[in-house]
Amino acid sequence: MTTLTARLKALYEGDTERAHRFRYGLLIFDLATLLFIVLSSFAPRRPFVEGIDVVIGVAVLTDFAARLAISRRRWREFLRPTTWADLAAIVSFLAPIVGEGAGFLRILRTLRFLRTYQVLDRLRADSPLFRRNEEVVIAVVNLAVFIFVMTSVVYATQHRSNPNIGNYVDALYFTVTSLTTTGYGDVTLQGTGGRLLSVVVMICGVTLFLRLAQVLFRPYKVRFPCPTCGLQRHEPDAVHCKACGTILNIPDEGAD
Numbered sequence: 001m002t003t004l005t006a007r008l009k010a011l012y013e014g015d016t017e018r019a020h021r022f023r024y025g026l027l028i029f030d031l032a033t034l035l036f037i038v039l040s041s042f043a044p045r046r047p048f049v050e051g052i053d054v055v056i057g058v059a060v061l062t063d064f065a066a067r068l069a070i071s072r073r074r075w076r077e078f079l080r081p082t083t084w085a086d087l088a089a090i091v092s093f094l095a096p097i098v099g100e101g102a103g104f105l106r107i108l109r110t111l112r113f114l115r116t117y118q119v120l121d122r123l124r125a126d127s128p129l130f131r132r133n134e135e136v137v138i139a140v141v142n143l144a145v146f147i148f149v150m151t152s153v154v155y156a157t158q159h160r161s162n163p164n165i166g167n168y169v170d171a172l173y174f175t176v177t178s179l180t181t182t183g184y185g186d187v188t189l190q191g192t193g194g195r196l197l198s199v200v201v202m203i204c205g206v207t208l209f210l211r212l213a214q215v216l217f218r219p220y221k222v223r224f225p226c227p228t229c230g231l232q233r234h235e236p237d238a239v240h241c242k243a244c245g246t247i248l249n250i251p252d253e254g255a256d
Helices: 003-013 017-040 047-070 075-079 081-094 096-116 119-126 128-158 168-179 191-217
Strands: none
Touching: 003 017, 003 047, 017 047, 017 119, 047 081, 075 081, 119 128, 128 168, 128 191, 168 191
């Protein structure tokens, strides 16, 4: 293993304080990129904005190349949907014409990052608030990613032929009204493809929305696998596993 590869592996997969700070830095970068994508999508394309696109694209490409370099099975990486999401993000940043329609696909980088780089484990260790609300956070992220990706698909497939979809705001409006089943009818998608896309938005969107409602309103439980039967969720003050009766030793931070 070369020195450079070893250093990259230590940063991306290590358990040192430096590695943790590095991965938090990547998370902050992804979140800042997400904010830029949302804000810039509603603004006219200017050379300054396209310049920022290129800078971010180079940074994303560097991150992608580093992860590929430390992978033990590089070719298998291309069987992962997250790899193709990264490639779509890189293309959309470095080729503004392509990126106009697929810009919101860049948001998939945030979902990939949260599930790839031990950030969830680190957040569980560092933040009691995150531990208590982890499922809510993940459900919100999944719903937000779906909304923005479908907004991109609606805009990319409709804005040239559908007078009702003139910008991302129109596409976002249609997506939100469809997934909430409000369906005012003032914006509709044209053609068979448009109808099928509407069905996808409604079915998948409602599913994700119901998942968010489920984790918001069900009784709070902690995630602690039972050593005997493997039951994952228990009441915070549980002493025995309700499935098999095994004595549990759930970590308790004590009273506030």
